[in-house]
Amino acid sequence: MDQTRSSHHDPYHDPYHEPVLRAEVVDLFAPVADGTIVDGTFGGGGHAMAILEAHPTAWVLGIDRDPDAVANAPSHRRLRVVRGNFADMASIVESVRSQEHEPPLPPVRGVLLDLGISSHQVDTARRGFSYHRTGPLDMRMGPDAEQDAARILAEADVDELTRIFRTYGEERFARRIAQAIVRARPLRDTTHLASVVAEAVPAPARRAAHPARRVFQAIRIAVNAELDALERGLDAGIDLLPEGGRIVVISYHSLEDRIVKTRFVAGARTCTCPPDLPVCACGATPELKILTKRAVRPSEAEIAANPRARSARLRAAEKLHAGATDPKETP
Ligand SMILES: C[S@@+](CC[C@H](N)C(=O)[O-])C[C@H]1O[C@@H](n2cnc3c(N)ncnc32)[C@H](O)[C@@H]1O
Incomplete structure (x- = not known):
C-alpha cells in the first residue's frame, strides 16, 4: 500500500486521480440520485465522492479490480467499496446486498464506468504501466489478471x-x-x-x-483482457438497470469508444429484424435511449488543467424498459 496516502484524504485534492468530466457525470446521474450508483471503476473515488456530495440521497457501490484502490477508499456513510471486476457486477451487487444490514442499499439506478487506469496506477513505477518510469513488466490492474x-x-x-x-x-x-x-x-x-x-x-x-x-x-x-471486460460490463450494467436507470461510460481510446457506441446503438434500435426482411417481424421496442448524440469531450480548460483528460469521450444512455430482449440474441 502507498504509505504517502493518509486515510483521511480529500479526494478533490488528492493526486491519486483527478476525475474527468466530473460535473457532466454528476449532472447525468441527477434524475436517478435517489438510488444506488454502481461505480465499476472506483479508482481514487473522485467521481463517487462528487456524486455523494452533490446528491444527498444517492448511494454509491464502488468496484475496482485493484486492491490498492479499495484499501485507499475514503469512508462515507452512503459508500461501499469492494474489489472485483465490473464484468461481474451482477453477482457483486447481489453479494453486497446479502451482507448489508441497516440501512440497506437502495435499488441500483445508475452505472458508471470510467475506463482504463488511474493516475496513481500509472505513476507507481512498480506497477509497470509507465514507459517513463523504470519498473517491472507487470501491468496487471489486479491479482485476478x-x-x-x-x-x-x-x-x-x-x-x-x-x-x-x-x-x-x-x-x-x-x-x-x-x-x-x-x-x-x-x-x-x-x-x-x-x-x-x-x-x-x-x-x-x-x-x-x-x-x-x-x-x-x-x-x-x-x-x-480489457475489451472483453468492457463488453461484459456493458451488458451486465444495462441488465442491472430498472426503467429510467442510467449508464455513463467514459473511454480513453477509439477501441473502447467503438465498443460503447456499438452497444448503445444496438440497444437503441427499434427493430432487430435482419435488414432483408420486407416488414418488421420482431416487434421489438428499444431497450435504451441514447442521451449523448455525440460523445461528450472535455473542454479546453479541463484539458489544460488535466492533460490526461485529452482523449476522454463520454457516452450515456437511459434504460427504457427492463427485461428487454438481448439485441445479440435476436435473429
Ligand atoms: C480511470 S480510473 C477511475 C478513476 C475514478 N473514476 C476516479 O474518479 O478516481 C479506472 C479504474 O478502474 C479500474 N478498472 C479498470 N477496469 C476494471 C474492471 N474491469 N473492473 C474493475 N475495475 C476496473 C482500474 O483499476 C482503475 O482504478
Missing part, C-alpha cells in the same frame, strides 16, 4: 505480438516492433521495453507521441 506483461513479452511469438500491437494498439509498425522484442529478449523492465520499441520504429514516427505509447496500451489491454 491471468498473466503479467513479462510473460506475454517472453512467451508470445512474433505473430502473436504483432496481433496484440495491431489490434489493441492500432500500431502501424506492429511487426517490426514484435521482431525487435523477440530479438531483444529477455526484456529487463519497462524502460528497456520502451527503448526497444523506440529503436524499432522509423525516425519520423519517433517525433510525435512517445513511440512506446501504443505498445504499452496494447500490452495492458491484453494483460487485463
Whole structure:
C-alpha cells in the first residue's frame, strides 16, 4: 500500500486521480440520485465522492479490480467499496446486498464506468504501466489478471505480438516492433521495453507521441483482457438497470469508444429484424435511449488543467424498459 496516502484524504485534492468530466457525470446521474450508483471503476473515488456530495440521497457501490484502490477508499456513510471486476457486477451487487444490514442499499439506478487506469496506477513505477518510469513488466490492474506483461513479452511469438500491437494498439509498425522484442529478449523492465520499441520504429514516427505509447496500451489491454471486460460490463450494467436507470461510460481510446457506441446503438434500435426482411417481424421496442448524440469531450480548460483528460469521450444512455430482449440474441 502507498504509505504517502493518509486515510483521511480529500479526494478533490488528492493526486491519486483527478476525475474527468466530473460535473457532466454528476449532472447525468441527477434524475436517478435517489438510488444506488454502481461505480465499476472506483479508482481514487473522485467521481463517487462528487456524486455523494452533490446528491444527498444517492448511494454509491464502488468496484475496482485493484486492491490498492479499495484499501485507499475514503469512508462515507452512503459508500461501499469492494474489489472485483465490473464484468461481474451482477453477482457483486447481489453479494453486497446479502451482507448489508441497516440501512440497506437502495435499488441500483445508475452505472458508471470510467475506463482504463488511474493516475496513481500509472505513476507507481512498480506497477509497470509507465514507459517513463523504470519498473517491472507487470501491468496487471489486479491479482485476478491471468498473466503479467513479462510473460506475454517472453512467451508470445512474433505473430502473436504483432496481433496484440495491431489490434489493441492500432500500431502501424506492429511487426517490426514484435521482431525487435523477440530479438531483444529477455526484456529487463519497462524502460528497456520502451527503448526497444523506440529503436524499432522509423525516425519520423519517433517525433510525435512517445513511440512506446501504443505498445504499452496494447500490452495492458491484453494483460487485463480489457475489451472483453468492457463488453461484459456493458451488458451486465444495462441488465442491472430498472426503467429510467442510467449508464455513463467514459473511454480513453477509439477501441473502447467503438465498443460503447456499438452497444448503445444496438440497444437503441427499434427493430432487430435482419435488414432483408420486407416488414418488421420482431416487434421489438428499444431497450435504451441514447442521451449523448455525440460523445461528450472535455473542454479546453479541463484539458489544460488535466492533460490526461485529452482523449476522454463520454457516452450515456437511459434504460427504457427492463427485461428487454438481448439485441445479440435476436435473429
Ligand atoms: C480511470 S480510473 C477511475 C478513476 C475514478 N473514476 C476516479 O474518479 O478516481 C479506472 C479504474 O478502474 C479500474 N478498472 C479498470 N477496469 C476494471 C474492471 N474491469 N473492473 C474493475 N475495475 C476496473 C482500474 O483499476 C482503475 O482504478
